[in-house]
Amino acid sequence: MEEGRIYMNNAATSWPKPDCVAEAVGRAISGLPGSANRSGVDRRDVFLETRRALAKGLGVPQPEDIALGCNATWGLNLAIQGFPFGERAVVLTTCAEHNSVIRPLHKLEKAGRIRAVYLDTDAWGRVPVGEWEKAVSRYRPELCIFSHASNVTGAVNDARRLTGIAKAAGAAVLIDASQTLGWTEIHAGQWGADMVAFTGHKYLLGPQGTGGLYVRRGLTLNPLLAGGTGIHSDMDEMPEAMPLRLEAGTGNEPSFSGLLAALCWAEENPLDRAVCEARLNRLKNGLAEAGARVIAPEGECTPVVSFTVPGYTADEVGYILTESYDMICRSGLHCAPRIFRGLGCPATVRLSLSRFTADWEIDAAVSAVGDIAGG
Incomplete structure (x- = not known):
């Protein structure tokens, strides 16, 4: 990496x-x-x-x-x-x-x-x-x-x-x-x-x-x-x-x-689901505590977290994360425009993990979003 x-x-x-x-x-x-x-x-x-x-x-x-x-x-x-x-x-x-x-x-x-x-x-x-x-x-x-x-x-x-x-x-x-x-x-x-x-x-x-x-x-x-x-x-x-x-x-x-x-x-290397779910929850909870509005479904989920930050558009947050924090993420409609009719927001920032995502990356992402939300 x-x-x-x-x-x-x-x-x-x-x-x-x-x-x-x-x-x-x-x-x-x-x-x-x-x-x-x-x-x-x-x-x-x-x-x-x-x-x-x-x-x-x-x-x-x-x-x-x-x-x-x-x-x-x-x-x-x-x-x-x-x-x-x-x-x-x-x-x-x-x-x-x-x-x-x-x-x-x-x-x-x-x-x-x-x-x-x-x-x-x-x-x-x-x-x-x-x-x-x-x-x-x-x-x-x-x-x-x-x-x-x-x-x-x-x-x-x-x-x-x-x-x-x-x-x-x-x-x-x-x-x-x-x-x-x-x-x-x-x-x-x-x-x-x-x-x-x-x-x-x-x-x-x-x-x-x-x-x-x-x-x-x-x-x-x-x-x-x-x-x-x-x-x-x-x-x-x-x-x-x-x-x-x-x-x-x-x-x-x-x-x-x-x-x-x-x-x-x-x-040969089965997915450790418990570890992955723990990291996903760590990210969701951290973003919420940092001031983001997190779309966090209950029940079974893939390692995807969508969120917004009050006072910013999704594209603005995505740009700041990329340019100021060297974070590769996705913002906007995610090629699924109709879903936003029910989500209560025009677009989101999306962070998505893999089995290789480290705790330090999650903590860095949470810290960066906290900086943005804090103005």
């Missing part, structure tokens, strides 16, 4: 990474290129091994049901734009969603293909189960979409119950697990989720440019891209079989080598 620099933007991209990640990327770049489907080179199938490791983390039985791409945005667009909607289908989602959900839905709605319904969240950005059930019953959606956890407040939703309600009404379910995979347990198979989008560069500790989409067996999506797959080259259309159907072109082997290294490292 760079001397004196405080990094608290892990909900965007985790840092630092385990040393093995950069080493694996370097080996893949400097080594002989090739893949199992595309050359005669006898070598390790990084993509297959990565799928197997991800299947364990997602709680799904079949690794080949996981399509690998560049990030969760790719996965969400694939799920939304590739879903086989009927005429003027209704999509139920929430006001806590990221623009990677909002904008694809807007695109389809503008084209007259769907109607998007946005359900308000509670004051912490969590989806109220009772209101969700009412909305599912009222609108009879073909597809329901929700974030497993808010990237603004860290509030984790009850994915099992939300999925069960939607499935009982005949809807398909897409879960955005960008903020939870690698931090919170996921049991997509048990929940009955039809699709789960994820990224590799946050709490999985992998490089940027990695992510994907799990698709339940039996659900066929229309590909976003068409092109080479290395096999079935005599076909004019993309193959039906997963994951080839959704993966056109040469994959990012160096970055997925890094993600695989991160997944193996995490399996």
Whole structure:
């Protein structure tokens, strides 16, 4: 870690990474290129091994049901734009969603293909189960979409119950697990989720440019891209079989080598949840005592803290923290603009921890916010 620099933007991209990640990327770049489907080179199938490791983390039985791409945005667009909607289908989602959900839905709605319904969240950005059930019953959606956890407040939703309600009404379910995979347990198979989008560069500790989409067996999506797959080259259309159907072109082997290294490292070094939760509470309590208004949801949360400082805009606080205290954080709408309708503020400063965040960093952040709040 760079001397004196405080990094608290892990909900965007985790840092630092385990040393093995950069080493694996370097080996893949400097080594002989090739893949199992595309050359005669006898070598390790990084993509297959990565799928197997991800299947364990997602709680799904079949690794080949996981399509690998560049990030969760790719996965969400694939799920939304590739879903086989009927005429003027209704999509139920929430006001806590990221623009990677909002904008694809807007695109389809503008084209007259769907109607998007946005359900308000509670004051912490969590989806109220009772209101969700009412909305599912009222609108009879073909597809329901929700974030497993808010990237603004860290509030984790009850994915099992939300999925069960939607499935009982005949809807398909897409879960955005960008903020939870690698931090919170996921049991997509048990929940009955039809699709789960994820990224590799946050709490999985992998490089940027990695992510994907799990698709339940039996659900066929229309590909976003068409092109080479290395096999079935005599076909004019993309193959039906997963994951080839959704993966056109040469994959990012160096970055997925890094993600695989991160997944193996995490399996050998389990997250100490008690320590992480203690540090999260230390940050929340410290910020509140320093004079900040902290958005602190009760119940299960990811290591995210959003706050405001009276008398300052969120961007002003973020600028001061960066320029005067050498702290890397995030301020503004966090690409989730609709959630602020229920949070009682126009924007927030967001500090997000990782398993590598030290106590001294938390104390330094609290002290800096105290300086700002004290004028």
